[in-house]
Amino acid sequence: MSSTHTTGLAGLIRSSAADQAAALAAREVSSRDLTQAHLDRISAVDGAVGAFLDVDAERALSQADAADAARKEGRTTNELTGVPVAVKDLIVTRGQVTTAASRILEGWVPPYDATLVRNLRAAHTPILGKTNLDEFAMGGSTEHSAFGRTANPWDLGRIPGGSSGGSAAAVGAYEAPVAVGTDTGGSIRQPAAVTGTVGVKPTYGTVSRFGVIAMASSLDTPGPMARTVLDAALLHDVIASHDPLDSTSL
Numbered sequence: 001m002s003s004t005h006t007t008g009l010a011g012l013i014r015s016s017a018a019d020q021a022a023a024l025a026a027r028e029v030s031s032r033d034l035t036q037a038h039l040d041r042i043s044a045v046d047g048a049v050g051a052f053l054d055v056d057a058e059r060a061l062s063q064a065d066a067a068d069a070a071r072k073e074g075r076t077t078n079e080l081t082g083v084p085v086a087v088k089d090l091i092v093t094r095g096q097v098t099t100a101a102s103r104i105l106e107g108w109v110p111p112y113d114a115t116l117v118r119n120l121r122a123a124h125t126p127i128l129g130k131t132n133l134d135e136f137a138m139g140g141s142t143e144h145s146a147f148g149r150t151a152n153p154w155d156l157g158r159i160p161g162g163s164s165g166g167s168a169a170a171v172g173a174y175e176a177p178v179a180v181g182t183d184t185g186g187s188i189r190q191p192a193a194v195t196g197t198v199g200v201k202p203t204y205g206t207v208s209r210f211g212v213i214a215m216a217s218s219l220d221t222p223g224p225m226a227r228t229v230l231d232a233a234l235l236h237d238v239i240a241s242h243d244p245l246d247s248t249s250l
Helices: 003-012 017-025 031-049 057-072 115-122 165-172 189-195 229-239
Strands: 052-055 085-088 127-131 178-183 221-226
Touching (some): 003 031, 017 229, 031 052, 031 165, 052 165, 057 127, 115 229, 127 165, 165 189, 221 229
Parallel strands (some): 085 127
């Protein structure tokens, strides 16, 4: 990879997900290169930020290759095809560890995907990894994870909010262009406010709860976290769907 290309990617990962999607659509960059640039950013800064509990680079790059193939063959199904995403570790992922930030589930590898993860995979959005949270989503600072705290990327001595603090910090630190969190009583909106990012608790029932480890089922709502309102809307379009596996799905 040329130094010029590397410099361009370093700037691109600081742009919006919509701009990254436009660069992919214009064939200015591949999903593999874009995903690798985010993985490089994670390697460079996450030791201090602590946004991620698990990063599966090999699988993310494989998903990026699939996105590139889909785009080349005209099989893109969504504007965010090829744009990488981070997923809160309260949401189950087939073949990749899901812990809810608790030693109780340490090492657990689910045999199935949450519905919203299936939607992400169908849209060919590479999943960079699983983000930190307060254990079982019970907290508002992401200090109460069994695997260590997450820092606010603007000031490493401060909290990123919670419980979706890992997702908020990943987006705020340019480790991921967009991320998925969950909100029961503020767990998307509060960390977004604390980290200067955008977080939306969608209308209950628009995003399936199937495969989301429950805190309070009548209130739990998965939703998008991003750096712009448009990016949040684009991610919501990917993860939202009717789901017969969720009895409260709209």
